[in-house]
Amino acid sequence: MPELPDLEVIAANLAPRVVDRTIRGAEALHPAFLQSTDPPLAEMEGRAIEEIWRRGKYLLFRLTGGLLFAVHLMRAGWVWHGASRYSATKSTVFRIELDDGNDIRVIEAGFPKLTRGWLLSSLDQGPLSGLGVEPLGEEFTLERFAAIVSGKRRQIKKVLVDQKLIAGIGNAYSDEILFEARLSPFRYAHTLSPAEIERLWRAIPEVLRWAISEIKARVGDGLYQEEERSFLRVHGRAGKPCPRCSTPIGEVLLSGQRTDFCPHCQHVDELPPRSGSRGDRGTKDKP
Numbered sequence: 001m002p003e004l005p006d007l008e009v010i011a012a013n014l015a016p017r018v019v020d021r022t023i024r025g026a027e028a029l030h031p032a033f034l035q036s037t038d039p040p041l042a043e044m045e046g047r048a049i050e051e052i053w054r055r056g057k058y059l060l061f062r063l064t065g066g067l068l069f070a071v072h073l074m075r076a077g078w079v080w081h082g083a084s085r086y087s088a089t090k091s092t093v094f095r096i097e098l099d100d101g102n103d104i105r106v107i108e109a110g111f112p113k114l115t116r117g118w119l120l121s122s123l124d125q126g127p128l129s130g131l132g133v134e135p136l137g138e139e140f141t142l143e144r145f146a147a148i149v150s151g152k153r154r155q156i157k158k159v160l161v162d163q164k165l166i167a168g169i170g171n172a173y174s175d176e177i178l179f180e181a182r183l184s185p186f187r188y189a190h191t192l193s194p195a196e197i198e199r200l201w202r203a204i205p206e207v208l209r210w211a212i213s214e215i216k217a218r219v220g221d222g223l224y225q226e227e228e229r230s231f232l233r234v235h236g237r238a239g240k241p242c243p244r245c246s247t248p249i250g251e252v253l254l255s256g257q258r259t260d261f262c263p264h265c266q267h268v269d270e271l272p273p274r275s276g277s278r279g280d281r282g283t284k285d286k287p
Ligand SMILES: [Zn+2]
Pocket: 242, 243, 244, 245, 246, 247, 262, 263, 264, 265, 266
């Protein structure tokens, strides 16, 4: 599933291709894709794309006249840009036709199709309204983070992936952040000391910025179909040696989510009971 660093790169690489282009038409090819009804999709026609950016795990398009189009790529969606003359396939869930003979398409192979889009008249509408703080924004201060974490009787990983608290971090990057901060993903947030909270707070933007530059270095200015994750240090590396201490990376399912960690560097003395454990309210990593 694309997370903040992936979406930052997608937005940065898509923008030079499509900003200032005018939309000729927009069409949802999968019935569940479009989640908004007002304003109607036809309102996109004739508007220019002014800006493309990211908020949380949403890719956002600002259109002339103040309209916003938000896309969530969910598990396996990706963005394609190319000539309109190529016909849409069964995997095309949404297309925007531009005035230069190109399309922007949202592609998702397989079923069920989970990618979703919203045409909105303001940022505080729809799914964007409940999003938490941006971890790369100036507002992500130590005080703000400490207030988010303190007193939460939830495992710290679940706090990091809760989009209502902090926007944009998912399963993969929460593992990487906890590795960088040398904290067990199973620690309860309310047990963290002020020094540990500060360490974790520093690790969040550090890991996200590092990931953005690693992805950029690998994909250049291209749009890509799958997340570039080959550089990760713990996530997806179960059984392989920790890059710091060579201990095999451990893996546990936490509420059905694969959680990878270094048992030594992250001081994992005790594994949690199987998912459904106390304090696990089943908060999922959803938009
Ligand atoms: Zn280690």
